[in-house]
Amino acid sequence: MQNRRDFLRNAMFAGAACSAAGGLRAEAAANGPAGAPMLGFVCKPMETVRVGVVGLGARGVGMLSRVSKLPGVHVAAVCDIQDARIALAKNTLARQKQPEPKVYKGPEAFRALCDSGDVDVIYNSTPWQLHVPVALAAMNGGKHVFTEVTSAFTVEDCWKMVETAEKRKVHCMQLENCIYGEIEMLTFNLVRQGVLGEVVHAEGAYNHDGRHMANDLFPAYQYWRYDWYREHAGNPYPTHGLVPLCLTMDVNRGDRMDYIVSIDSKNAAFADFMAHGLRPGNPRKGQTLKVGDVNTSLIKTVGGKTIMLQHTVSVPRPYSRLQRVQGTRGIVADYPYRIALEGDGKYYYGTAAHSWWDAKRANEIREKYKHPLWKTIGELAKKMGGHGGMDYIQDARWSYCLRMGLPLDTSVYDLATTGCLCELTEKSATNRSRSLDVPDFTRGAWKTAPKMGLVDIDLAHFKV
Numbered sequence: 001m002q003n004r005r006d007f008l009r010n011a012m013f014a015g016a017a018c019s020a021a022g023g024l025r026a027e028a029a030a031n032g033p034a035g036a037p038m039l040g041f042v043c044k045p046m047e048t049v050r051v052g053v054v055g056l057g058a059r060g061v062g063m064l065s066r067v068s069k070l071p072g073v074h075v076a077a078v079c080d081i082q083d084a085r086i087a088l089a090k091n092t093l094a095r096q097k098q099p100e101p102k103v104y105k106g107p108e109a110f111r112a113l114c115d116s117g118d119v120d121v122i123y124n125s126t127p128w129q130l131h132v133p134v135a136l137a138a139m140n141g142g143k144h145v146f147t148e149v150t151s152a153f154t155v156e157d158c159w160k161m162v163e164t165a166e167k168r169k170v171h172c173m174q175l176e177n178c179i180y181g182e183i184e185m186l187t188f189n190l191v192r193q194g195v196l197g198e199v200v201h202a203e204g205a206y207n208h209d210g211r212h213m214a215n216d217l218f219p220a221y222q223y224w225r226y227d228w229y230r231e232h233a234g235n236p237y238p239t240h241g242l243v244p245l246c247l248t249m250d251v252n253r254g255d256r257m258d259y260i261v262s263i264d265s266k267n268a269a270f271a272d273f274m275a276h277g278l279r280p281g282n283p284r285k286g287q288t289l290k291v292g293d294v295n296t297s298l299i300k301t302v303g304g305k306t307i308m309l310q311h312t313v314s315v316p317r318p319y320s321r322l323q324r325v326q327g328t329r330g331i332v333a334d335y336p337y338r339i340a341l342e343g344d345g346k347y348y349y350g351t352a353a354h355s356w357w358d359a360k361r362a363n364e365i366r367e368k369y370k371h372p373l374w375k376t377i378g379e380l381a382k383k384m385g386g387h388g389g390m391d392y393i394q395d396a397r398w399s400y401c402l403r404m405g406l407p408l409d410t411s412v413y414d415l416a417t418t419g420c421l422c423e424l425t426e427k428s429a430t431n432r433s434r435s436l437d438v439p440d441f442t443r444g445a446w447k448t449a450p451k452m453g454l455v456d457i458d459l460a461h462f463k464v
């Protein structure tokens, strides 16, 4: 198996290795039960989870409004570079009759917050360029850190996240809300109950027309995403489509991603939009992006499964994360939700799954195999909102786990395994789709790590 140093040596544009990294890794590995001491990591139950939110933009303020309504959660501090965003955050909390948070303001103020005794958790909803610096500062300050997607973009940064979490013994989790989507969780349950048989292939995507990222309607501070796409090819946003599939397919829990190939289409749709879709005087007129209109990647797991992953933000098309999972006994897909099964455990030669099942039968399956978590708080989540309720379920779960002293649903190894694909897809796509190894951030612990179970929330400990 390729070790970390070999991997970096082979990497064509990985940055220099962090000087202390080897030492940190050795120390953490020596402390842990296996090569992945943060697998199943728990800390003492917290009576109240004090949260500090760094980055009070669209996502940060939306999240703060939801999180502050969760039982046992207190937004104790906020941090941004802009007075207007800080004022909005304070007003949002005041409207909900929450105590005023402590304010940290300025481009480096997150460091003081991370070193303070004000909070237990940093909720990192900054632009992509700041994800890693904020997360490392949080962990080095002894705080658990939850970082928005994509949490880290290079192999080297992913190792830094892993090694720092291990050394500091804190949670470092990616905030992948799509894990908690109703169809993603239904699919997970269908696989756990054996309804789809053995999974052989899956497809996921972030297919979202985001051409508006170049228009001139945003305030200047929101063009960081556009800037990223100008500088990078490949797939910089793999996690919405991929992480739910990884849990369903036991990646890092009995299986792992072995290698990946990636290909970019030309970006004619974005060029067309830039030529005809912008108002006169837009400073971005005439600029070009490195990101292709459609990026497609193929992943093979050590256990022989395949994953097709797509990314497109610059073509006219409806939103889709695909979420197709093909098993030996049937297939489930989303956008829209569809299912076709072989039947009641028997083989019908080319019959029962030949067409998608009709809506009535498909909806019966949807109800019957609804994930326990959706049964428990699905209705409340829909009321509380956030992408149809999945944001609320995500935040309900991590806060519940911290308060109960339970392991979180995903670990720093999941963050690293999926985040590093940003670099790998870019490298592969710009090198004739060369196949690249996906590093094993668990250092072999994936072989014995338990599969994810059907997690839930006990309402006796979750009084809203």
Ligand SMILES: NC(=O)c1ccc[n+]([C@@H]2O[C@H](COP(=O)([O-])OP(=O)(O)OC[C@H]3O[C@@H](n4cnc5c(N)ncnc54)[C@H](O)[C@@H]3O)[C@@H](O)[C@H]2O)c1
Pocket: 054, 055, 056, 057, 058, 059, 060, 079, 080, 081, 082, 085, 106, 107, 108, 109, 110, 125, 126, 127, 128, 130, 148, 149, 150, 175, 176, 177, 221, 222, 387
């Ligand atoms: N999971 C999801 O469904 C989802 C949806 C939207 C966005 N996101 C993610 O959320 C993150 C933020 O996205 P957004 O749309 O809210 O962006 P945004 O541009 O609206 O907000 C970013 C905020 O960070 C602040 N900021 C910039 N530099 C800072 C610094 N040095 N210290 C503190 N604050 C700083 C900005 O002032 C701004 O308020 C991104 O990672 C994005 O990918 C996730």
